[in-house]
Amino acid sequence: MIDQNEALLDQLEQIRTKAIAELEPVTTMAELEEWDIRYLGRNRGELKNIAAVMPKLTKDGRRAVGQKMNAVKSELESHLKARREEIRQKELLATLEKERIDVTMPGRHLPVGHMHPLTRTIQEVTDVFMKMGFQVVQGPEVETDYYNFQALNIPADHPSRDMQDTFWIVPGELLLRTQTSPMQIRVMKQTRPPVRAVVPGKVFRNEAIDATHEAQFHQIEGLLIDDQCTMATLKGCLQTFARELYGEGRQVRFRASYFPFTEPSAEMDISCGECNGKGCRVCKYTGWVELLGCGMVHPKVLREVGYDPKKYRGFAFGMGVERIALAKYGINEIRLFTSNDLRFLRQF
Ligand SMILES: [Zn+2]
Structure with a gap:
């Protein structure tokens, strides 16, 4: 049983390292969304897979694995939050740059009618x-x-x-x-x-x-x-x-x-x-x-x-x-x- 607990703790550590490494090149909201689903997703996320086997562990095992899992989860969540904010700022700046209005440009001339x-x-x-x-x-x-x-x-x-x-x-x-x-x-x-x-x-x-x-x-x-x-x-x-x-x-x-x-x-x-x-x-x-x-x-x-x-x-x-x-x-x-x-x- 101890081996299984150790193995699960190792696995959690690996997930943590891998997740942080994979987050590094993410630059768009869409990519971030995929990453979120892959690691923190409620249905098929990697952490969810580990949570699924926890009921079979001993009481001590559940506590140790549970603690580690919560730690990993909250660490990943705070990374997610920080990166999301970063990307949002970057996209906002890009939009502002793209939609910048040059008020000194001459206006477009529209034909104007007049009274008969x-x-x-x-x-x-x-x-x-x-x-x-x-x-x-x-x-x-x-x-x-x-x-x-x-x-x-x-x-x-x-x-x-x-x-x-x-x-x-x-x-x-x-x-x-x-x-x-x-x-x-x-x-x-x-x-x-x-x-x-x-x-x-x-x-x-x-x-x-x-x-x-x-x-x-x-x-x-x-x-x-x-x-x-x-x-x-x-x-x-x-x-x-x-x-x-x-x-x-x-x-x-x-x-x-x-x-x-x-x-x-x-x-x-x-x-x-x-x-x-x-x-x-x-x-x-x-x-x-x-x-x-x-x-x-x-x-x-x-x-x-x-x-x-x-x-x-x-x-x-x-x-x-x-x-x-x-x-x-x-x-x-x-x-x-x-x-x-x-x-x-x-x-x-
Ligand atoms: Zn006359």
Whole structure:
């Protein structure tokens, strides 16, 4: 029995020496894992094999072998722990080295988009009016005959309907709005004076398309209603707008005009920015460029929305966004805006 104990103690010593020797070249976690299983593994580790025969030993033998085994085991475990920490540190350093970021390197250039010239024009115009206390509202592109025509003092037999060739969805009832003006009615019906609103949006006309006409284009409508508004308020407000948008040096003029829903009505022109009013190809040698249509809201329209025309007055105006953008950027072809041609769009 003593021989068997001695043999087992020898065997443990050999395992210890061999294990320490084999640990020496281990440099990766995977190798360390294998080593752990080989010597300390719970199922087939070398120490486990010795533990398996211990129950057959005498009491003294069990104690001696048991003590030696625990000593070997804890020694190997502390080697394992130390080596594991070493490898972890080394791998961490390697990762840091590999993933080091050179903050002085030039960045990668990503293509950046920008706003469409029409969107930009709409924003510039509405920004000016917002500074004057107007609120921006939007409305439906499919309108009823009532809002698009009747409520704006354009009854079914009115000759001005001929001026606006209409895309009908349900003839006589539903249509693609021909103007942003129906929002005047919607805004007034939903609120009480004072009213200050601008309405940007798409409008549709069943027109022959050429360099200056599209079947779909954009308008910005404006409306101001209160108890003191006069034609002078209109002129002051729109003059301020024109100078904010185009600069102090530009002149404006008003010409009498006609719209069914305003009385009196006017067109506002701005002095040509190309020739400074001297006359050139852009302004057709007049020195002036048309900017917008405007007028005092017709009493019939006020009555239609339940406002008392003796108490409340107001003015309305409408402008074509494309026309403003054409003039602003010196473009001579309206169809370019919706051509999706990047060569065109990238210029802005
Ligand atoms: Zn000119």
